[in-house]
Amino acid sequence: xSWFKKARRPIATPAEPSRVPEGLWIKCxxxxxxLYEKDLEKNLRVCxxxxxxxxxxxxxxxxALLDEGAWTEYDRNLESTDPLRFGDKKPYRDRLAAGAAATxxxxxxxxxxxxxxxxxxxxxxMEYGFIGGSMGVVVGEIITRAVERALERRxxxxxxxxxxxxxxxxxxxxxxxxxxxxxxxARLDRARLPYxxxxxxxxxxxxxxSYAMLGDLHIAEPGALIGFAGPRxxxxxxxxxxxxxxxxxxxxxxxxxxxxxxxxRKLRDTLARSIRFMTASQAEPVAEPxxxxxxxxx
Amino acid sequence: xxxxxxxxxxxxxxxxxxxxxxxxxxxxERQAEIERLDKRVDEVxxxxxxxxxxxxxxxxxxxxxxxxxxDYVGRLFEDFEEIxxxxxxxxxxxxxxxxxxxxxxxxxxxxHQKGRGTKEKIRRNFGYARPEGYRKALRAMKLAEKxxxxxxxxxxxxxxxxxxxxxxxxxxxAIAVNLREMAMLAVPVIVIVTxxxxxxxxxxxxxxxxxxxxxxxxxxxxxxxxxxxxxxRDAARKAEAADALKIRPDDLVALHVVDDVIPEPPGGxxxxxxxxxxxxxxxxxxxxxxxxxxxxAARRDLRYQKFRQMGNIGIQEAPATSREQSAP
Numbered sequence: 001x002s003w004f005k006k007a008r009r010p011i012a013t014p015a016e017p018s019r020v021p022e023g024l025w026i027k028c029x030x031x032x033x034x035l036y037e038k039d040l041e042k043n044l045r046v047c048x049x050x051x052x053x054x055x056x057x058x059x060x061x062x063x064a065l066l067d068e069g070a071w072t073e074y075d076r077n078l079e080s081t082d083p084l085r086f087g088d089k090k091p092y093r094d095r096l097a098a099g100a101a102a103t104x105x106x107x108x109x110x111x112x113x114x115x116x117x118x119x120x121x122x123x124x125x126m127e128y129g130f131i132g133g134s135m136g137v138v139v140g141e142i143i144t145r146a147v148e149r150a151l152e153r154r155x156x157x158x159x160x161x162x163x164x165x166x167x168x169x170x171x172x173x174x175x176x177x178x179x180x181x182x183x184x185x186a187r188l189d190r191a192r193l194p195y196x197x198x199x200x201x202x203x204x205x206x207x208x209x210s211y212a213m214l215g216d217l218h219i220a221e222p223g224a225l226i227g228f229a230g231p232r233x234x235x236x237x238x239x240x241x242x243x244x245x246x247x248x249x250x251x252x253x254x255x256x257x258x259x260x261x262x263x264x265r266k267l268r269d270t271l272a273r274s275i276r277f278m279t280a281s282q283a284e285p286v287a288e289p290x291x292x293x294x295x296x297x298x
Numbered sequence: 299x300x301x302x303x304x305x306x307x308x309x310x311x312x313x314x315x316x317x318x319x320x321x322x323x324x325x326x327e328r329q330a331e332i333e334r335l336d337k338r339v340d341e342v343x344x345x346x347x348x349x350x351x352x353x354x355x356x357x358x359x360x361x362x363x364x365x366x367x368x369d370y371v372g373r374l375f376e377d378f379e380e381i382x383x384x385x386x387x388x389x390x391x392x393x394x395x396x397x398x399x400x401x402x403x404x405x406x407x408x409x410h411q412k413g414r415g416t417k418e419k420i421r422r423n424f425g426y427a428r429p430e431g432y433r434k435a436l437r438a439m440k441l442a443e444k445x446x447x448x449x450x451x452x453x454x455x456x457x458x459x460x461x462x463x464x465x466x467x468x469x470x471x472a473i474a475v476n477l478r479e480m481a482m483l484a485v486p487v488i489v490i491v492t493x494x495x496x497x498x499x500x501x502x503x504x505x506x507x508x509x510x511x512x513x514x515x516x517x518x519x520x521x522x523x524x525x526x527x528x529x530x531r532d533a534a535r536k537a538e539a540a541d542a543l544k545i546r547p548d549d550l551v552a553l554h555v556v557d558d559v560i561p562e563p564p565g566g567x568x569x570x571x572x573x574x575x576x577x578x579x580x581x582x583x584x585x586x587x588x589x590x591x592x593x594x595a596a597r598r599d600l601r602y603q604k605f606r607q608m609g610n611i612g613i614q615e616a617p618a619t620s621r622e623q624s625a626p
Contacts, residue, residue, distance in 0.1 A: 187602075
């Protein structure tokens with residue numbers, strides 16, 4: 001078990017430096033260009049100089065994707081009861097409170113319906129600023145309800161993933177959300193309704209091993225960390241440095257796990273085209289093939 | 299005799315005493331003393347196993363002598379035929395699949411296999427399965443579905459393999475697809491957690507109509523060491539993490555994650571595999587009979603509901619705010 005020995009930084013609850021920094025000027029971590037915050041905002045938080053994609057909040061994401069930046073929100077009142085009464089160095093309840101204070105949300109996702117280029121969609125957008133976007137029982141329930149809503153209204157579903165994985169502080173209940181969401185997605189799949197997983201930096205752990213990898217289409221932003229095990233865990237297992245670019249979007253594309261890597265500024269158009277392709281025939285459902293043992297003629 | 303764990307040392311003291319007496323010429327008094335000590339060993343063992351800390355429980359779940367899937371297959375089933383390969387890339391020895399008979403019932407068996415002895419452990423990658431393992435498992439389960447056979451799953455893995463090749467070939471995708479497809483299987487699926495229920499690596503073959511767990515097994519979202527390293531910033535705090543994570547069978551029943559706990563012999567399954575199998579058989583029979591009696595559509599619905607409710611215990615509705623509609 002030596003691969004656990006190396007101490008890791010704890011999940012930082014308050015907003016990280018990369019997320020919506022205050023102030024007028026921001027230095028791009030990729031090309032060191034000094035960017036004007038207002039310009040960056042207008043450019044969907046993509047560096048105008050090198051196209052580095054900064055992390056977006058869940059609400060910014062919805063505003064960027066949906067027509068008129070408007071949506072109807074659901075399940076905003078769900079919150080965790082701290083079912084395990086979990087406490088490490090800091091009680092889980094305090095982490096929840098800090099996450100809420102930092103994001104204005106009760107947990108790490110916003111569920112919405114809205115339109116993309118006029119097409120009605122259900123969208124769940126994950127919020128990294130809330131305990132690293134981790135998936136606990138509330139995120140699990142929010143996404144499952146969104147799947148059910150898509151089924152009921154027969155509309156496409158999009159989940160924008162941005163998460164470190166299952167939330168440790170809710171233990172095995174977090175793990176089971178992977179099963180719960182995947183079972184709901186099975187129903188969506190059988191109902192032949194489109195589901196698109198949008199993978200943004202980071203998408204790892206239990207999120208990747210469930211709904212992030214069950215899309216009809218997997219669309220990732222450039223340079224996003226996407227994987228199952230974290231890079232540090234892998235390094236400690238194999239006792240080697242990982243190759244450059246390992247577990248980045250482009251690596252996954254090369255290995256056949258993604259349909260496309262799309263610049264955020266083109267994401268909306270790509271989503272609209274994808275949904276049109278997958279829903280064009282919905283008005284007239286494809287007939288089941290005739291049974292082989294057809295009735296005798298005459 | 300299985301290796302003793304550190305906290306079992308009082309048993310070791312007695313066993314060495316018995317051993318010493320056995321070396322001496324047999325007399326009536328010595329025989330009586332041995333019997334007295336044997337009884338004492340049982341008492342001490344019951345006492346230790348009746349008061350395990352969560353961390354001690356973890357050590358038992360991981361005990362090298364704990365029976366693995368194939369140990370149970372040999373004791374519970376007849377005519378086992380192992381099948382190999384995912385028909386995509388390779389065969390993963392960390393997960394075994396094959397068909398057999400459980401009494402009169404034909405079943406497909408799927409299980410992690412950790413391996414025993416250095417060579418075998420390496421061959422089986424210590425039970426850390428790669429994508430091929432999960433894909434082979436699903437292929438076996440679909441085969442069972444095609445021919446209307448029940449599936450019996452043995453779960454015992456530290457985790458899915460965290461390696462470069464594993465990631466390259468999409469271990470996350472392999473697990474995710476299993477989660478989705480196992481939810482829709484038309485045949486009975488009984489899952490038994492027999493050792494370490496290690497996170498997504500366990501869950502990837504653990505969607506069933508019944509999820510049972512053996513008395514000294516665990517089921518966790520992350521190994522206690524990993525949790526301690528991240529949240530306490532100190533892997534040595536694993537005992538605290540093991541406690542906080544609520545990974546023991548009674549906790550899991552209370553959290554509505556597993557259906558039932560299968561008892562083990564007093565010193566744990568690793569002290570007596572035959573007795574452990576004998577305790578497992580009736581639980582498996584009962585679960586299979588109950589689930590097989592349901593119509594396929596109803597069974598699938600119930601399986602869906604079973605997983606659909608998971609986590610409800612940890613969710614509450616905060617008082618409604620005025621922000622149901624929002625357009626910033």
